[in-house]
Amino acid sequence: MADGHYLKLLAKQYPNPQAAASEIINLKAIMSLPKGTEYFFSDLHGEQAAFLFQLKSASGIVRKKIDELFEQSISEDERSELAKLIYYPEPELAKAKQEQKSYGDWCRIMIYRLVEVCKEAASKYTRSKVRKKLPKNFAYIIDELLHADGGKNKPHYHSEIIHSIVQTGMATEFIKAVCTLIQQLLIDRLHIIGDIYDRGPRADLIMDALMGFHDVDIQWGNHDISWMGAAAGNLVCIANVLRLGISYNTFDLLEDGYGINLRPLSVFAGKAYGGDSCRIFTPHILDKNKYDPIDIQLASKMHKAIAVIQFKLEGQIIKKHPEYKMDGRNLLEKVDFSKGTVSVNGTDYPMRDTNFPTIDPKDPLRLTRDEAEMMKTISYSFRHSGRLQKHIRFLYSHGSMYLKANSNLLYHGCIPLTEDGKFETIYINGAGLNGKEYLEYLDGVVRSAYFAPEGSKERESSCDMMWYLWCGPKSPLFGKSKLSAFERYFIEDKQSHKETMNYYYKYVEKRETCEMILHEFGLDPANAHIINGHVPVKLKQGESPVKGGGLLFMIDGGISKAYQKQTGIGGYTFIANSRYLALAEHRPLPAGSMFGEDSPKVMVVEAIKKRITVADTDTGKELKAQIDDLTSLLQSYRNGTIKEKI
DSSP: OOOHHHHHHHHHHSOSHHHHHHHHHHHHHHHTSBOOOEEEEOOOTTOHHHHHHHHHTGGGHHHHHHHHHHTTTSOHHHHHHHHHHHHOHHHHHHHHHHHOSOHHHHHHHHHHHHHHHHHHHHTTSOHHHHHHHSOGGGHHHHHHHHTOOOOTTSHHHHHHHHHHHHHTTOHHHHHHHHHHHHHHHHOSEEEEOSOOSSSSSOHHHHHHHHHTSSSEEEEOOHHHHHHHHHHTTOHHHHHHHHHHHHHTTOHIIIIIITOOOOHHHHHHHHHHTTTOOOGGGOOOOSSOOSSSOOOHHHHHHHHHHHHHHHHHHHHHHHHHOGGGOOGGGOGGGGEETTTTEEEETTEEEEBSOOOOTTOBTTBTTOOOHHHHHHHHHHHHHHHTOHHHHHHHHHHHHHEESEEEETTEEEESSOOOBOTTSSBOOEEETTEEEOHHHHHHHHHHHHHHHHHSOTTOHHHHHHHHHHHHHHHOTTOTTTOBSOOOHHHHHHBOOGGGGOOOBOTHHHHTTSHHHHHHHHHHTTOOTTSOEEEEOSSOOOGGGTOOSEEGGGTEEEOOOOOSGGGHHHHSSSOEEEEEOSSEEEEEEOOOOOTTOSOOOSSOEEEEEEEOSSOOBGGGSHHHHHHHHHHHHHHHHHHHHHHTSSOOOO
16 A cells, blocks of 8 residues: 555556546556567677667568468568568668669559558557657548548548658658558567677677667676776776787777777787798688688787787786685796796697797786776777777666566576585685675676776776686586686697586486576566576487476577587577467578578477466556555545545
8 A cells, every 4th residue: 555645646647536547447458458579689699780680570470470460461572561661671672663664663562561560469468558669740630540440431541641741752761661660560578598799790799789679687697797897997998908809800999890990909919920831720610701801810910919908907807805715717927938838727738839029937917018908998999999889888778697577587607516516606705695685786786897986996906807707617697617718719628628617517308407497586487487598408319498498598599600519509489478488490501691581490398278368467566556556546536535626
């Protein structure tokens, strides 16, 4: 029961019984509607073309709706043409202007078809909710066309509207608006289960798309955390994102996307490694650069230069924080420079590369003056990149370590477990933390790294922790014993490259473990699930994305080109609508194309016995609370406790 003060405030918005009763009726009607469709993506890794296609196609649902509506009336080619128009209206309209003999007639036909698709997409929402999504310039027109009643008096009216749209030269803009509206209606809520950044060419374009989406949340991955740390000014995080960026040839992202000045690094690398082929540092060329063709030899030198700097900085941070218990990863201090060997876990390995002109064997972790100056300059670029900072602030405002959404538990990596399958306790400042408590503590640390006062000890220690979250053995975002980047560069013996996964990945195959995790986060396993990313599902080797007896879904399916050899597919989309839970299995996007397979393999993993309505969702709980408050207000009006305004 709401208190009197609150009801008086509520009365300002609903000044009489009629207004309160009307809103109660409206909210109850909304609660009876089917739940909107939620889409879950994971491990995008900068693959903007593949992700944008999956997003714009609603992972095959756009094409499914078109086929259901028009399979009996228009050809396969015409249905494909309509689908492509919805996905990418601007290039398809430009193409039609060149190819169609009568562009106006073509537009007229397309508008009729688009309106039918839009009606279908809008069918599970109230008119009010649809109106809120309508583009301002065409709101009235689209609303009229969507709600044609099929009576004998309206057909001419609607025909005249469409005719006028074409006649006034507004067809192109109108079609763009309807296509965008269809995309927004088919995906009610979007969840990104981490790792937007690294490996793929344009993570910045993914961030632009997410910022333009109407309802999105993000669960941070370790690659995201590394970029967030870099944006906060942490030098080792900056070195890490540069190393990965150069390694995977994402110069367009760094230079064109975020305006990072790489010239100081290129000049330094050219001088320091002028006579060095840097063969083992040759970048992976998965995508061609659009704006700045790569000089392979120079890029290899830049790659080695920043890698060496990173290993120095990592050693410094490890020595600074003995509580990380990562001394075994301070590998530069374990190099015997006279013998050309390195000791890893007690074994001496010969090194593939022993040319280190910037390393003092007596003080291997010290940056040279040129290295320090260069890092200072590049750090300034990261801290003052307006577009990067805008994207990072969005990651903070829409992101978290984990999320509970409509009985689903979402997180990127793992919940650290012990060898016997219990929650592992991590000791921080003398306090033991595990499970939900540990993730919530880290959520606070991540925010302090960016928002704590400049120069404060809190900010400094939190920024250092961002690096630990990237690759630390007890980081829930990493979930491995080590990150073997050093070994992969310098040691031939692949046994040294082995990274041991946290026990979590063994135990989540068991239903009881998933039940334990759901209980820890206050969810009932009878109607809850875990949605997880981070580790690519090796479908080619027979691994299933469905784990824990159907309680956990691992949805990293390899949208990243770097992982497709392991997975054999082009990624997963997890779809949760009012009738079922499903996994869409995508094929890799053809090289250089915006369009992929728009009818992915969809596997229903759980059918819902009773259709889920808005009343059954988190939004439904909020609406129920609003109804209760409005009912109290209505009662107060009727008993005279609160006077109505007439």
